[in-house]
Amino acid sequence: MKRLPSIKQLQYLLALHEYQHFGRAADACYIGQSTLSAAIANLEETMAVQLLERDHKSFIFTPLGEDIVRQARYIIEQCEELTDFAKSQGKPMAGPFRLGCIPTIAPFVLSEVMALCRERYPDLQLLLREDTSDNSLHALGEGRLDMVLLALPYETGTFHAEVLAQDGFKLVLHQDWLDRGFSNDINQWPDESIFLLEREHCLTNHAVKACELEDSRKVNPFFATSLHTLIQMVNNKLGVTFMPQMAINSGVLDGTELIAQQPGAGNAYRDIGVAWRPTSSKARSYRIMADLITEVLLNKCQSA
Incomplete structure (x- = not known):
């Protein structure tokens, strides 16, 4: 032998x-x-x-x-x-399911995803990991994750990737800035007046492209580490930022003096999607999970 x-x-x-x-x-x-x-x-x-x-x-x-x-x-x-x-006895949506998610989506979506999974699939053990797109896709490739929830477009290589929903961008600014007559045409704003996340967060690139920001001088060289940090700086009248609709719908602006309005680019948005290994034997579970996440996203991304 x-x-x-x-x-x-x-x-x-x-x-x-x-x-x-x-x-x-x-x-x-x-x-x-x-x-x-x-x-x-x-x-x-x-x-x-x-x-x-x-x-x-x-x-x-x-x-x-x-x-x-x-x-x-x-x-x-x-x-x-x-x-x-073997642990799930061959049933879909049973046993361990390791879901990765990027930081600009996870706080606003995963709690409802977990609640629906507990309600509908009690035999599923949903394990969550929050990380950047690069790190999450690397973990997916090494088999440490089953699926990644991320913003698209993003280079996903040989993974199966599909768009589940669109998450609109809003221009967020303090009421005082609005009262001073600033328009929603971001290319007319003062230099260094737009605050964004650090470049490792794909939200920054998606927002810049979707909102058609043409003049890089408008962007402040100081980058924030999280959406909540952005909110604090804008609420202190330091400048303006872009915020995804799912974050606004989750109440991140509650208790502030901030206004969310449509950016001058009109229908600006990011695509929210999932990626998984096409060679995996969990295809049925992936399809069910993608449909469940879509259900949550359609509610979370709905424009007010």
Whole structure:
């Protein structure tokens, strides 16, 4: 009988590739460094290939080693899905479901998604992770997430991606600024008067494009870290910002003196969608979850 790599060996290989350090990878696997080193050497012997180029202080993965890591990641994903499938006894929307979501959507949508899941699918264990689009898609590719809820367009590679709803942008400003006669044509506003999120948040790029902001001098070089920080600065009359409709509908402007109005670009919006691995065996669950999220979004994104 042909000798085959063990699941444990493949898990050790993936850990080493992730941490690029024997000591840290061994700690992550709760084993000793010598045990990890021996396991990788045994794996190379089993497959009769060289996975690593080593010297006395460092190593790099060989090109073939990189290819084998990709195959190993797929195998581990399939094993994890097999285990989840067994736990759910083959039923959709049962067992663990790991949903990633970006920070400019998560606070306004996920609580209702969880409530509907508890009501309709009591056998589902919905696990949530809030992170940036890049990090979430990376986790999706490594099998650490089943689905990502994000704003589109965004480069999703080979993942299946689809738009579920449109979330309009509003121009948010203090009542005093409105009283001073500023129009909703943002390109006529003073330089550095528009506050936005840090560039790692895709909301910034989507807002700039959707609202047709043509003059970059209008944007303040100080970027906020969250929507709530933006609200505080605008409420202190420092400038204006763009806010997604779902955030406004969730009450983020309550208790402030801020006004939300249509930007000069007219029907400015971002697409809200989901992404998942098309090779996954959870396709039925993904479809059901996408429909459930759409139900929540259509309510949350409805313009007042």
